[in-house]
Amino acid sequence: MGRQNELVPKFVQQKAKNLGYEGEKWLHNLKDIIHDLEQRWDIHIKKTLEGGSEAFVAEVTTQDGDNAILKVMMPQMEGNSVIGQEVEALRIANGDGYVRLIKEDISQRAILLERLGPPLHQLGYSTQEEIEIICSSIKYSWKNIQQPHQLRSIYDLIEWFRNFIPKLWKDLGKPCSKALIDQSLTFLESRLTNINFTTAVLVHGDAHHGNVLQDSTKPQPSFKLIDPDGLIGEPSYDLGILMREWLDDLIEDPLEIGQKRCALLRELTGVDTQGIWEWGYIQLISTGLFLIKSGQEPFGYKMLKVAEAWKENSS
Structure with missing residues (x-):
């Protein structure tokens, strides 16, 4: 996957770096976090996507061969969304009007979502x-x-x-x-x-x-x-x-x-x-x-x- 900083768009890199130590640590550890999620969730990264403004976003395949989206959010920054609140909203919506939530790991700030079409x-x-x-x-x-x-x-x-x-x-x-x-x-x-x-x-x-x-x-x-x-x-x-x-x-x-x-x-x-x-x-x-x-x-x-x-x- 290349260097860690290249896993996310430059805008996300800069936002993470603005956080100081926590953001730099996230960028440094991101490759390992992704590898851990691939193993535990039995998913495979197909390609990274450019759409995220505060996260690593990638298209993945699941163990059933379905396409899904993996999102790993950067550490909390004032003004950014809170992952626990996002997960709660997605649970409540349950795929009705909102993207369907498949899995989540709040500790790793990661969620697995259904694959939708273009924005x-x-x-x-x-x-x-x-x-x-x-x-x-x-x-x-x-x-x-x-x-x-x-x-x-x-x-x-x-x-x-x-x-x-x-x-x-x-x-x-x-x-x-x-x-x-x-x-x-x-x-x-x-x-x-x-x-x-x-x-x-x-x-x-x-x-x-x-x-x-x-x-x-x-x-x-x-x-x-x-x-x-x-x-x-x-x-x-x-x-x-x-x-x-x-x-x-x-x-x-x-x-x-x-x-x-x-x-x-x-x-x-x-x-x-x-x-x-x-x-x-x-x-x-x-x-x-x-x-x-x-x-x-x-x-x-x-x-x-x-x-x-x-x-x-x-x-």
Whole structure:
């Protein structure tokens, strides 16, 4: 498999190295971890895949000759998904609307998943068509959870954002105005006030067009979600993710395109525009700062530029 660092994309390498000792250790030990999983799970690596942003991802064959996906996540980094929450969400969904979980080893941060088709962004759809497909997929997956669970609450997430955003802003040398940060905190307070937990559902938490994959077992184009954050909360949180995506489209006319997108999401899902807009703004700020920290400064600053235009509409 070559040198350990070459097992994962350069972006994942850099994110792991940013963690210091723990990340370097993971990169150094990754080949041995994979070999151990191949032996214990009776799987064989066919080829590594480039899609992961925080993990080693590979197509494998199982002992039955079926194709599956092996994912070995890097050590926990603030702002990344938590493997225990991801596994919990996949267990609850049980393959319905989400990728099917086959095996997991939390101690090794590894999961084995059913093999799906290509991600939505590789299929040649327009931005609006992608939005329609994603909304259809996440609407189907927004289900009330009756069984006991250990999913993270949206209340906990709001509290996390309230600490994460201003701290990261200061750590990065204040790359945008304080007014932008203050607006995100105002919107977090608004969400805390307006959440109706009687309608809380399983939300994905990061349902962009790279996390929506074609289900090739179905006769008609059908899609499943991968890489859930594992949250119980309000549907508008998922739609806030879509508000920050397709960044090149947004940057052309941030306010007008943002408002049109918000209205479209409302039309497709029936979710109120206030929640969609507020979570969209929060996502622009938090993701923009995180991208700057992760070495993707051009994308991060573009998100902050969009947030600047949106703030003027929110004042």
